[in-house]
Amino acid sequence: MSATISTDLIRGHTDTVILNILRQGDSYGYEIYKRILQLSGNRYELKEATLYTAFRRLEKDGDITSYWGDETQGGRRKYYRITAQGQEHYAQNVRDWDFAKDILETLIKGGIGDDQD
């Protein structure tokens, strides 16, 4: 892996990243893990512990549901599906991110004369 993203820069975005992948169709843990690596060009690895912790959280909150795949042979797979509520939360999270991004830019790079409102 080349340069990587620090933990704290991704923090709080994990759920949104997972919901975004599930918007494109049901998937399971290991596939999502691989997909995130691929989408980030090997620059961000969402650790498995973090991923499965997020699944519990999202399912408890009603943003996703899960079901076991019917692989009669081969490793069992637990599939996750985004719910209508999850779709709404995803959309809200994206709005929050777009909103926060601009303010962060100002706070991080802004200086004299950049006052708001």
Place this chain on the structure above:
Amino acid sequence: MSATISTDLIRGHTDTVILNILRQGDSYGYEIYKRILQLSGNRYELKEATLYTAFRRLEKDGDITSYWGDETQGGRRKYYRITAQGQEHYAQNVRDWDFAKDILETLIKGGIGDDQD
């Protein structure tokens, strides 16, 4: 305050925000607190506990130094000054943010056909 930024979206950026303000000149806690409110257009309030925690961390790490103001009368003020190392860390943090931002955009909004590398 109108809409606000969630804690987790700002997490990990606190030090960078403080360093950015100190790049523009020495300052003290309460002034920095107010400045962040102002720069964000009242959309983000860095809590005092967080601010003073960050001062300890930054000073311990050598990114800032502190000295008491010489207000002979009036409330004492503890001023903070960014060090050369702090300047370097600030620059690196900004690079990290620019880098992470693009990847985050992809992970949050990207879909099929957005593969990297």
Place this chain on the structure above:
DNA sequence: CCCAATTACCTTGACAGACACAGTAATGTT
């Protein structure tokens, strides 16, 4: 002149998200 608001600093304890580490179990490859 008193009282409330503001300025200014600080500490402690708790919480939540991310992850290191450890484990289980099946399949595929050599």
Place this chain on the structure above:
DNA sequence: AACATTACTGTGTCTGTCAAGGTAATTGGG
């Protein structure tokens, strides 16, 4: 047979943020 890979799970730890609490001086309004 041995090893890598796929696939899922639990436990305990670390770190940044913040709620809640505290101290003390100054300023402005009634």
